[in-house]
Amino acid sequence: MFLGELTWPEFKELDRSKLVGVYPIAAFEQHGPHLPFLTDTIETTEIVRRLDERIPDQVVCLPTQWLGYSYHHTRFAGSMTATSETHINLIAETVGCLLDAGLDKVLIVNGHGGNKPDLTVALQKIKEKYPHSRVIGASWWEVAGEQIAAIREAGPLGWGHAGEMETSVMLAIRPDLVHTDKLRKDGRAPASEYSGKTMQYRRMDEVTDCGVFGDATYGTADKGERMMQAVIDCYVEVVSDMQSNRLYA
Secondary structure, eight states, X not given: OBGGGSOHHHHHHSOGGGOEEEEEEOOBOOBTBTBOTTHHHHHHHHHHHHHHHHOTTTEEEOOOBOOOOOGGGTTSTTOBOOOHHHXXXXXXXXXXHHHHTTOOEEEEEEOOGGGHHHHHHHHHHHHHHOTTOEEEEEEHHHHTHHHHHHHOXXXXXXXXXXXXXXXXXXXXXXXXXXXXXXXXXXOOOOOSTTXXXXXXXXXXXXXXXXXXXXXXXXXXXXXXXXXXXXXXHHHHHHHHHHHTTTTOO
């Protein structure tokens, strides 16, 4: 069910001890010349809609938070971002509202890679303030990583930002927003053997020509639908493991 569609008396009457609160977070940022700014938000919203469709009596879902951390995209005009401090507080305080309302289990469905560092810090802050809470963060392409990898065909550098994976998903759920005449391959990875063993922060304009890091030409609606089905299957299992406390030590 969706919290925003309930009245407060309806919510108060629910057995909240049996529900998992679902808080989707995404972004508003460029996705190359072929996908819209709201790509991450559209994808994440659809994932939560399908999750609710599968297990409506087990989850209570929030609207998708469309403002994320996207500084690395802002040199492509139109991209929007929160500062890390604002974003961390937004996540922590929103989840805090759910916890204060009696939902002691919350699943944060993440739809943007740039949100991950802030999400990690937010989880720390939440645990500090609510020591008995059970809050899980899970990015959709990671929670179903093995299943998606079995579907992908573009190789290790082909599925990234606005590449094969996102293009496929958008072709499956919002083909009207995909400019199929502008699909292309883009993105440069460091040549050093230590690139995967060190850390650096890079803007998208430093490693791409048009804002795509991957190969969008491999995108198909069929692959996108199979990916989405795998993601929902995995999130259903995550919710089940949260309810049975299998995700906690």
